[in-house]
Amino acid sequence: MSNDDSLSELECWYEFASNYSYLSIMRIDKLAQDVNVKLVWKPFLLGPIFKSFGWESSPFVLQKEKGAYVWQDMVRQCHKYGIPWNKPSVFPRNAVLPLRVAIIGAEQPWINAFNQGVMQLNFAEDKEINDRDTIAKVLHELGLPADQLIAQALSDDNKSALRAQTEEAQRRGIFGAPTFFAHGEMFWGNDRLEDALQFAAQRAPIINQTNDNTG
Amino acid sequence: MSNDDSLSELECWYEFASNYSYLSIMRIDKLAQDVNVKLVWKPFLLGPIFKSFGWESSPFVLQKEKGAYVWQDMVRQCHKYGIPWNKPSVFPRNAVLPLRVAIIGAEQPWINAFNQGVMQLNFAEDKEINDRDTIAKVLHELGLPADQLIAQALSDDNKSALRAQTEEAQRRGIFGAPTFFAHGEMFWGNDRLEDALQFAAQRAPIINQTNDNTG
Numbered sequence: 001m002s003n004d005d006s007l008s009e010l011e012c013w014y015e016f017a018s019n020y021s022y023l024s025i026m027r028i029d030k031l032a033q034d035v036n037v038k039l040v041w042k043p044f045l046l047g048p049i050f051k052s053f054g055w056e057s058s059p060f061v062l063q064k065e066k067g068a069y070v071w072q073d074m075v076r077q078c079h080k081y082g083i084p085w086n087k088p089s090v091f092p093r094n095a096v097l098p099l100r101v102a103i104i105g106a107e108q109p110w111i112n113a114f115n116q117g118v119m120q121l122n123f124a125e126d127k128e129i130n131d132r133d134t135i136a137k138v139l140h141e142l143g144l145p146a147d148q149l150i151a152q153a154l155s156d157d158n159k160s161a162l163r164a165q166t167e168e169a170q171r172r173g174i175f176g177a178p179t180f181f182a183h184g185e186m187f188w189g190n191d192r193l194e195d196a197l198q199f200a201a202q203r204a205p206i207i208n209q210t211n212d213n214t215g
Numbered sequence: 216m217s218n219d220d221s222l223s224e225l226e227c228w229y230e231f232a233s234n235y236s237y238l239s240i241m242r243i244d245k246l247a248q249d250v251n252v253k254l255v256w257k258p259f260l261l262g263p264i265f266k267s268f269g270w271e272s273s274p275f276v277l278q279k280e281k282g283a284y285v286w287q288d289m290v291r292q293c294h295k296y297g298i299p300w301n302k303p304s305v306f307p308r309n310a311v312l313p314l315r316v317a318i319i320g321a322e323q324p325w326i327n328a329f330n331q332g333v334m335q336l337n338f339a340e341d342k343e344i345n346d347r348d349t350i351a352k353v354l355h356e357l358g359l360p361a362d363q364l365i366a367q368a369l370s371d372d373n374k375s376a377l378r379a380q381t382e383e384a385q386r387r388g389i390f391g392a393p394t395f396f397a398h399g400e401m402f403w404g405n406d407r408l409e410d411a412l413q414f415a416a417q418r419a420p421i422i423n424q425t426n427d428n429t430g
Contacts, residue, residue: 063268063390065390066390066391068388069390072400073403076410173284174280188284188288192288
């Protein structure tokens with residue numbers, strides 16, 4: 001998937017509806033550059049994963065104690081990272097259209113800017129993101145042929161591609177977003193982004209390493 | 216609760232059965248000293264909290280994808296912190312006896328060493344911890360009158376005290392362990408220990424602060 005085999009890779013599995021994916025999407029590009037790691041973008045649908053656990057919505061909606069906490073945590077996390085935050089008035093937001101566009105853009109130079117644009121609409125501007133005009137505007141602002149890209153995003157082949165990527169997420173044991181893979185190992189959550197990048201930048205996996213310096 | 220009103224306080228709500236509580240218990244004392252924060256120890260039973268959500272065990276047992284991930288995460292986290300780790304052959308372990316002892320010890324100078332001793336048995340030595348001889352040995356090694364303390368731990372008053380503390384956890388919206396409170400704000404999980412301590416060491420809560428330097 002990489003055009004530059006000399007770089008280590010980190011897979012970033014993300015969902016535009018996911019508030020902790022927002023924290024990672026706004027930070028990951030700079031952090032990856034700092035450690036010379038190439039990002040492999042893996043947009044997917046979290047809904048079918050949750051449904052497979054028997055959940056009809058996000059655990060932050062279904063579990064009211066955790067839900068109440070999460071919005072407090074987001075205020076503090078955004079403050080810590082210097083990222084704008086407005087609690088979305090609808091959560092989780094349907095994000096199937098921007099995810100279909102992200103499938104097309106995954107290996108394009110504009111993917112990071114597109115991801116950040118969509119995330120900012122959801123979590124800083126409290127806007128619906130499953131809207132054709134809104135997504136067209138994000139693409140236009142990046143100087144891209146919006147109508148053409150959206151038509152491609154809505155093709156049957158591309159719809160199937162997002163479904164297939166979601167099924168791959170499930171096969172690989174993904175249970176939330178963001179999730180990162182480096183050297184075949186899974187790291188779950190924005191809280192593990194730095195660890196995952198550091199691990200990606202190394203050669204040997206820690207789990208199989210002989211451990212000289214811990215008790 | 217503090218004898219030294221000049222120190223900020225952090226409440227640490229923990230369970231000996233909880234692997235992420237283990238990571239915090241092994242680190243918290245030194246980190247708290249570094250920022251001059253007094254620890255207020257709040258041992259409680261996680262089981263009744265989970266039961267109130269309709270869960271018959273830990274989510275790491277009930278949700279197999281998350282469960283598989285957690286043990287991988289623990290290997291890496293322990294490696295990162297330089298903490299010993301052996302996956303417990305029984306999880307989650309019944310910890311009611313050591314929790315009852317911890318209720319007695321919460322304001323005693325030996326509480327941190329006792330916590331670490333019990334945690335190490337569970338997560339480094341893979342030993343049962345709800346055993347009278349085992350807990351007596353931990354207390355003996357700290358130079359304490361083990362028989363007397365265990366008799367006190369098993370008194371009806373003290374059993375009620377642990378139940379009451381667990382009910383308080385529930386009232387305060389605790390949904391997992393470890394959980395920290397500083398200036399009335401909740402921080403969940405070992406991943407927030409540093410943030411919670413830093414917040415405790417400050418005066419004003421971030422959530423109500425006017426925010427000058429973020430977008």
